[in-house]
Amino acid sequence: MAELSKTSGIPVATIKFYLRERLLPAGERTGPNQSRYGEQHLRRLRLIRGLLDVGGLSVASARGVIDAVDSELPLAHSFGVAQRAVSADIDPGGMDPEALAGIDRLVEGWRVSADNPGRLAAARVLETFNALGQRDDRDWFSRYAAAALLVAEADLDLVEARGSREAMAETVVIGTVLGDALFSGLRRAAQEHVSALRHPVPFEPVRAPAKEQECP
Amino acid sequence: MAELSKTSGIPVATIKFYLRERLLPAGERTGPNQSRYGEQHLRRLRLIRGLLDVGGLSVASARGVIDAVDSELPLAHSFGVAQRAVSADIDPGGMDPEALAGIDRLVEGWRVSADNPGRLAAARVLETFNALGQRDDRDWFSRYAAAALLVAEADLDLVEARGSREAMAETVVIGTVLGDALFSGLRRAAQEHVSALRHPVPFEPVRAPAKEQECP
Numbered sequence: 001m002a003e004l005s006k007t008s009g010i011p012v013a014t015i016k017f018y019l020r021e022r023l024l025p026a027g028e029r030t031g032p033n034q035s036r037y038g039e040q041h042l043r044r045l046r047l048i049r050g051l052l053d054v055g056g057l058s059v060a061s062a063r064g065v066i067d068a069v070d071s072e073l074p075l076a077h078s079f080g081v082a083q084r085a086v087s088a089d090i091d092p093g094g095m096d097p098e099a100l101a102g103i104d105r106l107v108e109g110w111r112v113s114a115d116n117p118g119r120l121a122a123a124r125v126l127e128t129f130n131a132l133g134q135r136d137d138r139d140w141f142s143r144y145a146a147a148a149l150l151v152a153e154a155d156l157d158l159v160e161a162r163g164s165r166e167a168m169a170e171t172v173v174i175g176t177v178l179g180d181a182l183f184s185g186l187r188r189a190a191q192e193h194v195s196a197l198r199h200p201v202p203f204e205p206v207r208a209p210a211k212e213q214e215c216p
Numbered sequence: 217m218a219e220l221s222k223t224s225g226i227p228v229a230t231i232k233f234y235l236r237e238r239l240l241p242a243g244e245r246t247g248p249n250q251s252r253y254g255e256q257h258l259r260r261l262r263l264i265r266g267l268l269d270v271g272g273l274s275v276a277s278a279r280g281v282i283d284a285v286d287s288e289l290p291l292a293h294s295f296g297v298a299q300r301a302v303s304a305d306i307d308p309g310g311m312d313p314e315a316l317a318g319i320d321r322l323v324e325g326w327r328v329s330a331d332n333p334g335r336l337a338a339a340r341v342l343e344t345f346n347a348l349g350q351r352d353d354r355d356w357f358s359r360y361a362a363a364a365l366l367v368a369e370a371d372l373d374l375v376e377a378r379g380s381r382e383a384m385a386e387t388v389v390i391g392t393v394l395g396d397a398l399f400s401g402l403r404r405a406a407q408e409h410v411s412a413l414r415h416p417v418p419f420e421p422v423r424a425p426a427k428e429q430e431c432p
Contacts, residue, residue, distance in 0.1 A: 050348055076415040083404055107402070110409035118404025125398040132266055132390055137377070143370035144395070145402050147363040152406035154359035156414060161353070174348055179360070179403070182341040184396040186323070186361050188299060188334025190368030191392075193326035198372060199292040 001027070004037040008045045015045070021059050023048050023066055040166075047170045051085075055173045061085045069169040078165065082172040087117035090124060099127040106145050155179060217243070220253040224261045231261070237275050239264050239282055256382075263386045267301075271389045277301045285385040294381065298388040303333035306340060315343040322361050371395060 004027075005012045018024040024044055027035030047069075051062040065085050068078035092100070092115070100123045112119050126141070155175055162168045220243075221228045234240040240260055243251030263285070267278040281301050284294035308316070308331070319339045328335050342357070371391055378384045 046349060054344065054348065074415060076411045079411050080408065083407060087404060103405075107405055107409070110405060111412040112405045112408050116405050116408050118401040118406075118408075121401030122398055122405065123401075125394045125401060128270065129390070129394055132270065133262060134387065134390055137374055140370050140374045140391075141398070144367060144398055145406075147366045147370075148399060148402035148406040149410070150363045150366075151360060151403055152410045154356050154363075155403070155407055156410050158353055158356045160414075171350065174345070174350055175356075176404075176407075178341045178345055180396070180400040182338055182357070182360055183364060183399060183403070185334040185337030185339075185341065186364035187367055187371070187395070187399070188303060188392075189319075189323055189326060189328045189332050189338065190334075190361075190364040191299060191371055192296065192328050192332050192334075193323070194365070194368045194372050195292045195295050196327040198376075199290060 001035065001037065004041060004045075008042055010045055010049070018045070018048055021063065023059065023063055043164075043166050047166055047173075050170050050174050055086045055177050057085055057173075065169060065173065069165050075165070075168065078169055079159070079172055082169050083176055084117055086173055086176045088121065090117060090120040092120055095120070095123055096127050099123040099130070102126050102141075106141050151179070151183065217251065217253065220257060220261075224258055226261055226265070234261070234264055237279065239275065239279060259380075259382050263382055263389075266386050266390050271302045271393050273301055273389075281385060281389065285381050291381065291384065294385055295375070295388055298385050299392055300333055302389055302392045304337065306333060306336040308336055311336070311339055312343045315339040315346070318342050318357075322357055367395070367399065 001012055001015060004010075005015055008015075015024065019026060024041065027037040027041065030036050044066075047066070048062060051057045051065055052059070055062075057065070062085075065078075065082045068081035071078070100119075103119055103123045103126060106122075107119070158175060159168050159171045162171050217228055217231060220226075221231055224231075231240065235242060240257065243253040243257065246252050260282075263282070264278060267273045267281055268275070271278075273281070278301075281294075281298045284297035287294065316335075316339045319335055319342060322338075323335070374391060375384050375387045378387050
């Protein structure tokens with residue numbers, strides 16, 4: 001275990017905690033006070049850190065994802081579990097049925113289950129958009145849906161390029177959490193770009209190396 | 217003021233607070249204890265609520281956005297102010313210059329300033345992606361950038377369809393905050409759809425009206 005801790009950079013006490021919480025499978029017993037840990041334990045540790053630190057999951061949710069990875073269920077199932085675990089829990093009760101119907105019309109033809117967390121989150125946005133007196137701009141919503149489809153294709157390609165269920169689940173969790181942040185970042189950059197193209201203003205392009213940008 | 221409160225649904229004490237904080241311009245004085253408030257005050261109140269409640273801005277940041285709306289500066293400037301106000305503040309110091317360079321290569325040809333909050337947020341994601349041992353999948357990042365450009369075009373079209381600077385700023389703020397949530401929701405729905413297409417599993421499509429879905 002001391003070696004596993006050294007290789008992974010994770011303290012022994014933390015590894016023991018993961019073992020107790022059944023996040024990490026026990027090593028192969030080789031003596032009264034000795035166990036062997038292999039490559040699979042290292043990979044599992046990386047998945048656990050991804051779930052807890054990047055995904056911000058509770059230990060219980062992380063265990064749910066790990067159980068799904070270890071199960072013989074189809075990949076789409078463990079994908080769904082991982083996706084749900086890192087998505088905000090939205091209570092569909094009390095949600096405006098019109099907003100839900102609006103999102104269902106928007107993604108008509110998509111195979112989306114009723115409790116997909118994204119369906120509910122999108123309906124919540126439509127609800128807020130309407131409550132704030134923004135015109136429900138169908139065109140804006142449709143173009144978002146088309147772009148989301150492109151991104152989801154890229155997500156699935158990334159996941160499928162991984163070799164093992166473990167690596168796939170890791171990529172689902174990391175990709176779902178980081179993908180949100182990546183997209184919203186690139187969207188802001190793209191907004192500045194499109195805005196500058198349409199409404200030219202004096203502009204300093206990014207060309208200097210990062211070091212020089214820090215000087216006043 | 218009582219009437220403005222009634223029409224807007226915002227308590228008089230809150231309106232007085234907005235006046236003191238210079239978020240709302242004073243009404244036209246018509247008597248010792250009486251002022252006239254017009255349509256522009258109602259619109260401004262809606263913008264203030266959007267900034268504080270949806271955007272989660274501090275009063276100081278909201279005043280920054282409102283000052284930009286009221287200024288004679290080009291629209292792209294107030295767009296930038298509103299966009300920055302609702303974006304997480306990321307300190308570029310200590311960021312891996314390689315990650316920043318990676319994002320700059322990704323958006324090569326885009327007119328993006330060095331301190332664009334999205335550029336920094338995307339670089340932070342690339343940094344984390346690499347630190348977690350995920351392969352820096354150029355293809356995944358490029359497809360995100362392409363989709364972000366489509367969405368930014370839709371955003372600008374939505375903003376430009378608004379009639380006044382006030383309404384435009386309101387849409388920038390609301391669209392930036394809600395757009396993040398909308399896209400991540402639609403992405404999750406699209407992931408389920410693409411996943412179901414590629415890896416068919418027994419599946420119940422969403423077709424029943426919302427009411428029936430609540431029954432067990």
